[in-house]
Amino acid sequence: MDGMSVPTDQGGLRARKKQRTRAALIDAGLDLFLANGYEATNVDEIAAAVEVSSRTFFRYFASKEDIALAKGAEFDELLLDALTSRPAEEPPLTALRHAMLGMLREAAADSGVQRFLSTQHLINKTPALLAGNLRRAAGTEERLTTEIARRQGVDPDQDMRPRVLVAAVCGALRIGLEATCADPSRELGRMVELVEQAIDLATAGIPQRWGDDPRRW
Structure with missing residues (x-):
């Protein structure tokens, strides 16, 4: 042995x-x-x-761009894992919201989150990085959409609701992070508050549970 x-x-x-x-x-x-x-x-x-x-x-x-985008890619993987770990009976908005905010709270407790925010600010003001960051975000949204559709038992090619929900929540995340980065203090507790506020605003018209008609919530 x-x-x-x-x-x-x-x-x-x-x-x-x-x-x-x-x-x-x-x-x-x-x-x-x-x-x-x-x-x-x-x-x-x-x-x-x-x-x-x-x-x-x-x-x-493959390139120095991968270095700049690495922290965001790591967060994406953790977010997807958090979503797939949510209880199966949870409504889609609840599951995605809890996964997103849970990951942010964990990130806020990590000493490396200031580096993450500084890097996001760097990406936002560097044209050479914006395209790669958008590709990364689009790929992550596609994977989140697939998971929400699986949880709901719908075909995302026929039912736009999973894609719309993911786009709303991920858009809110970007807005919340941008608001945090714009504040020189970049207070971590405030980061979570701003993202949560943005998610609530973006999803205010989305019910917890969806109906059977894919053309409306």
Whole structure:
């Protein structure tokens, strides 16, 4: 048994080392972007900050854009996991709202959320990043739509309600984060309040439970 455990341990060590290297590249890249600007920072500088080669950098990321969008992508994965974990009997708006706000509250308790907000502000004011961020957001909305449709037992190609609900809530998230980023203090508790307020405004006309007619709520 002892001999069999060695490969597993080595595999676990390799996985942890890869995760540490990936996290270090993200942190170094964001530090450089925020200090010197996105356009002025190159891949060689990010790799050098972590004392790895540029070749090693490209084993983890296709471009420096992926570094800038990494925190948002991580949040997206956690949000999707949170939604799929909500009780099956929950109405769609309730499930999505709780998943979104629950993830934000967890993020607000994490020391890295200030970095996330600073990065979002950087993305918002950097044209070169906006297109990639929109692609990322569109892909996430599509996956959330698929999950809401599955929970409701409807075809999202025939029933627009899942897509409209997800667009409203994700749009509210963006507005709430933009409002938070616009405030230099970027208070974390205020972030959750602003996003919650924006979601409530955006979904005020959406009932908890939907009817059978896909043309109306």
